[in-house]
Amino acid sequence: MPVVQPRSVLSGMLVKEAMRRQVVQLPAGASIAKGINHLLKFKVNALLIMDEGQQPAGVVSKTDLIGAFYAGLPTDTPLEDVMTGPPLICYPDDELESALDRMRSRGVHRLYVTGTEAALVGTLSYTDVVALLYRYCRACPKSISRRASSEEPGDEGRRLTVKEVMTSSVVSFPENAALAQVIEGLTAHRFGAVLICSGQGESRGVISKTDLIRAYHHGVSLEAEAGTIMTAPVVAWDQSAFLWEALRQMFLKDVQRLFVHAGDPVRITGVLSLSDAARVRSGSCRACIPSRFMVPA
């Protein structure tokens, strides 16, 4: 029986082409406060925790720290008490596709890239994979951003829109919800952010995992109201926008998700995250396999 190998724009690419040569790490005995400082300072979603022998012992993600916040742990608690482990690794010469499949099947958002003699050489995250896709699709001769000069008509249908890629369920809370409730909602749905809405269902703000760990660092109570720490206003995108335009916004503004509306900017209909874009394996259109061969290496 013939085996069909689905191909995507990432086929044949290697981990080393998308990885980031920066590993933010801390010793197991460092405090939660220091861990939050490092996550915020270096704008990463997780820390690698090293044991006394300078070997990777585990990972502390924003999610783990939100769990610690919810459990009421003081911020001088050592990171080893909240870490999960061991860290999942891949190699620089692994196929990017297989690394992404592994990330999805294991439910993690990053892999640690290990070189020869087990030395860590970098991290592979969804964000960096999508950045690579975006650059790749921009360099493509069929790129929509070059349409003005190419004047090739009739291929709008091939362009992915935000609506096709976004996740259409969004969890929202009122402004007076306690942070503890917000954390419960985030955890139950495994979302990176929740929407804060008025009684009439109009968006007022967003609370992301970053907002929550910052609140934890600032000593904010779990009983505090969502409205006091939310990021406002919500800048939402029309769902008919092209994926490449939305991705560009996300990279320029350094955000990991965009909220989406269907005409009325305060009625949110979905959310587009960088991991959604990683899932479709494209930074702009669906017909990327032929164009792949037209891009000079």
Place this chain on the structure above:
Amino acid sequence: MRARDIMDIRFHTLRPGQSITDAVKAFHTASTEEQKKIFGMMVIDEQDRLVGMLSMYDILLFVRPKHAGLWGEIEDLPLEGAFDELLERVKPVRVADIMTTDVVTIGPDTHVLVIADLMIKRHIRRLPVVDGTEVVGIVYISDLFYHLLKKLF
């Protein structure tokens, strides 16, 4: 020659709970008052203990988008607008959130050549001088430079 001979005993400090917006203003005020460019400040808690350092570099690192490399490839975009939105997100951030917490310090009796060696090896341009738990001064690379090389001019 020791740290106490070349350290600056007039220094500006920040509190960990201050906002980054206030810190940016404090950099500007300090540079004006000292009539020299201040690139980094010590962060001192309520008990006057040194808890970190915040430099212009730390703040720039924070406001620079992670994929800033892409900006150079995009010509057709009103970049200012996107950056304004990024700056908005700095507002809830405090000094303690992004300061450097592993601070290298020296004592008042540290020899100037040891200081020079530390600055070179650790890529540091300013070193707090700590006596016991109290911060007594700061040695800037420029003061060290002119002190060590003054016979040349």
